[in-house]
Amino acid sequence: MREVAVVSTAHSAVAATTETPIETLIPVIDAALVAAGLERRQVDFWCHGSCDYLVGQPFSFVSAVDALGAWPPIVESHVEMDGAWALYEAWLKIQTGEADTAVIFGNGKSSVANMFRVMALQLDPYVEAPLGPDQIALAGLQARVALDAGVITERDMAEVAARSRRDAVGNPAALVSGEVSVDDLLAGDKVRDPLRHHDIPVMGDGVTAVVIAADDAARSLTARPAWIRAIDHRIDAQRIGGRDLIGVPSAVAAAARCGLGAGRIDVAEIHAPFTHEELLVTRALGLDAGATRINPSGGALVSNVLMAAGLARIARAAESILDGSADRVLGHATQGPCLQQNLVCVMEGACWVPCVVPSSVSARPTTRVAGQTCPSPVWCGRLPIGRLRMRA
Amino acid sequence: MTDEMADGPGYAIADDGSFTAPLNLAYPYSRTVGPIYGAFLTGLANHKVGATVSADGTVFVPPAEFHASTGERLDNWVDVANEGEVVSWSWEADPDDSQPLNRPFAWVLVRLDGADTAMLHALDVTDTSSVRTGMRVRVRWAADAEPGIHAIACFEPVEIAGGGPS
Structure with a gap:
């Protein structure tokens, strides 16, 4: 598996805007790219999450490419889902080796209808x-x-x-x-x-954008990438009268496949537009509210930008790695009626791979020695390298 | 943008000067629903509630075409009762024309007698004190019912002799 990390994020949300989706997208995508120090032509893959039902126009998502700039030709894709699932696709794309960097964005204009x-x-x-x-x-x-x-x-x-x-x-x-x-x-x-x-939830119009990158590309773009250690999504049966509404089995399954119970989670951002959903997901994921800070951003309850709010949870969780305030975090996203689909993304600040720090990053160690704790908590967190997987 | 341009039905100029117009979207397609839903929805017009049964004995109402966990194809049929109990409910205070009742009502999940799953519908009660989890309800059939979920007009409380709703 390639090591893939979130390296930058950006958000916007307002109660209602008269901007077109493209006008709303451009500054947020720009902000995420600037934060990563990346130019558009350096982006290998673009992946978009949105829903045509919000706009009321079939294939409305195609126009979002205007916000990216499609010449010279770009590689892009779209999911009719929250942007969290676009992030999953981009992560897979990087795993195939066809991309080293990707921009993921989810957007929604909730104000145009009920x-x-x-x-x-x-x-x-x-x-x-x-x-x-x-x-x-x-x-x-x-x-x-x-x-x-x-x-x-x-x-x-x-x-x-x-x-x-x-x-x-x-x-x-x-x-x-x-x-x-x-x-x-x-x-x-x-x-x-x-x-x-x-x-x-309070509904909003807006965008979340996330830049992810693989291996040394991630290390070259930010001091402390949020390494995606596990990501999985599962789905329950569609009809709400025929499934376990309390246990949320698909969230339990996704958490198990991510090895969520293997260590402490410092911060969990739960995509829960309704209050009871946060409680049910927290329970399904087996999180201890005493040890884990739940939704320090305020969550989707205070800013429900449809099709972006799930990606925003991964972004917010990643931000607490990027700023050094957490070591192991969780981003969760949901789609479908009554928590039908659930995605879990576990991220860590610690490097798994002993790495050479790019010379452009000054005042940081240039090499690290297996078996020693990394001397720079800013760079890679606190796990001793000797316990960790060596570069193949 | 001139005022004359904002003269159509529902057209308006917002405070910031932007032009807004309504977009009422519909997908008025005819669709075939397949043998399982077809039998169920047709049965409702004949005042019968059909169900499919899986190998493990689970009775699905509305009928499932496949078992969600095992993928088993489901085509064994049974009829279930048109009475059952409320598994959950939530209140609709401000219904609109697209909903089963034009006065406040309760959305309910109802598990019909003989079924293992619950179905969504509306319960005709006047206020939140008249509905509770576990109460007995029955189907109220629509007059001149045509095949479709609207053959069930709504559910109504089952009156117990000598008392109010159970």
Whole structure:
């Protein structure tokens, strides 16, 4: 396997914009490239996640290529999914050896329609979608199953909302933030019983862009890449009445395949537009909320940019590696009704491979000795190299 | 952009000067639904709720065409009851024309007697105090029902003799 890492990220989110998707994309993609010190012509692969249903135009995603610049010819792809799945495709592309660098971006314009209704069109088209439920109705059904089973409480849900809004203070991509007491939240009406306002995401228009790179390319682009150690996605049956809504089996399976239980997770960014979803995913992934910081960005609850919010979770988790504040992190993304599909991405700051630091990176060790702890925590984290896999 | 240009149905000029117009998207296709859904949706018009059964005895309503875990092709049929119990519910306070009822109602997952899975539909109750998990409900058939999920108008509470809804 090639070592692949997130080397830079960029975001935008506003409640509503009159910009076209292309106009929104360009500055965010530019920002991610500038942060990586990469020029467009140096990008081997572009991968885009979006949903034509949001725009209301078949093949609308093709126009996003205008934001990339398609001459000289570029290699690009698109998934009709959140950008997190585009990142998975780009990671695979790099594994094939056909690319060393990739830009992944997810974007959505949620303000142009009632997206809670639009997204419910993912339901079975013959026995569910024709009834016209929205995502909030479906989320309420899942929340109540968990509440009835005693797995979560309404107070747990309100605590998720209060913590998310508090953590979102200072995050320019957050659309709601601030201090609010759990008791005050619980005093609010159940606008869509069992859900209160604070259980329902604030929708946004925006973009997340991520640059990933392989091996020495990653090392040359940033001091402390967020190495993708494991990435996997799984899917449950489509119909919500025929699957385990509490256990979220596809999240459990993805976590197991990523070896999530093998070590501490410092930061977990969970893609949970609704409060109960964070609680169910945290449980399914086996995370200990005492040892792991959950959604320090505020999460999708405070800024639900459709088709970007999942990629944003991977980006936010990676940022805590890039800035040196965490060593092992998790980004999670979900798609489909009621947590049907789940993607888990585990990233670490520690180098696995003894490496030669590029001469362009000054004041850092030029070689490291197997068996010794890396002398520079900025460069590769804290694991002794001798325990780790040697370069083939 | 002149004011005259913003003169069509639903056209408007936003505060920042940008022109907005409605885009009402629909996919009015005719589709075939295959033998399993075809039998189920046709059965509903005859007031029968059909189900498929897998080798492990799981009864799927609405019928599944394949077992999600094993891939087993499912074509053994049974009929199940048109009564069952509420597995979960959420409240619809502000319904629109596309939904089964034009007054506030509960979205429900209902497990019909004899079934192992639950189906989504609407429950006709007046307020949130009239619905609870585990309550007994039955199908209310649509008048002049045509094949399709709308042959079920909605679910309604099963009245217990001598009392209110169970």
